[in-house]
Amino acid sequence: MVNGLDLKTLLLTSDHLLPTDELKLLDRVIFSILVANTDVHAKNYAMILSAEPRLAPLYDVSSVLLWDFVNQFYAQKIAGKKLEPIYITQNHWKQLAEQSNFNPYNVVIRVQHLVDKMVAKKGEACDLVAGQKGTSKKMVSHIAELVEAHALRIAGRLKKEAMW
Numbered sequence: 347m348v349n350g351l352d353l354k355t356l357l358l359t360s361d362h363l364l365p366t367d368e369l370k371l372l373d374r375v376i377f378s379i380l381v382a383n384t385d386v387h388a389k390n391y392a393m394i395l396s397a398e399p400r401l402a403p404l405y406d407v408s409s410v411l412l413w414d415f416v417n418q419f420y421a422q423k424i425a426g427k428k429l430e431p432i433y434i435t436q437n438h439w440k441q442l443a444e445q446s447n448f449n450p451y452n453v454v455i456r457v458q459h460l461v462d463k464m465v466a467k468k469g470e471a472c473d474l475v476a477g478q479k480g481t482s483k484k485m486v487s488h489i490a491e492l493v494e495a496h497a498l499r500i501a502g503r504l505k506k507e508a509m510w
Contacts, residue, residue, distance in 0.1 A: 351388035352388075352422055353422045354442070354445040355388075356375070357371065357372065357442070357445075357447075358446055359393070360372070360446075362393075362399050363393070363400065370401055371391060372448065372453070374391060375391070376453075376456060376457050377404075377460060379431070379500070380457075380461060380496065380500060381407065381411075382409045382411045382418075382431035383407050383408055383410075384416075384418060384419060384420045384430075385406070385408065386406075386407070386420070386422065387421045387422060390404070390406050390407075391404075392405075409489060409493055409496075411431070411492040411496055412488070412489055418430045424442060425438040425440075425441035425442045425445070426445075435503050436454055439453050439457055439504075440454065454504055457504060458504055460497075461498065461500065464494065464497050465494060465497070468494055
């Protein structure tokens, strides 16, 4: 079995992207952690190689929060550790940032920004997904509540730990 890129190496590849895509890649990693997409791996963060390499659309996003019996550990190590969604702390974000040449303070601020954005857009996202064929509005709302609670728990850990 050939292992894919770890998060550190994946984020280091962002040096080959335009600055806006570099931030998008970081946002996608943060988002996958916030929604507890534990199956995410380097191939889900595909890049389109051309004269100007760019990110491919994000795909294969799911959350394990609804299913206790599914493997709860992230496929990729976060700050060098195999972790479950409930154990992500500010220190993990800082370590991931330092290992990947991002500013740790800015990454922690970015995590909080994305949590705030997720909470603000939850209703709009639920309406969009619930409007898709074959979905249940009740199930979509339930998953959205689980994801929001998880993201807010992570944000709460950012505030509990001393920033620096």
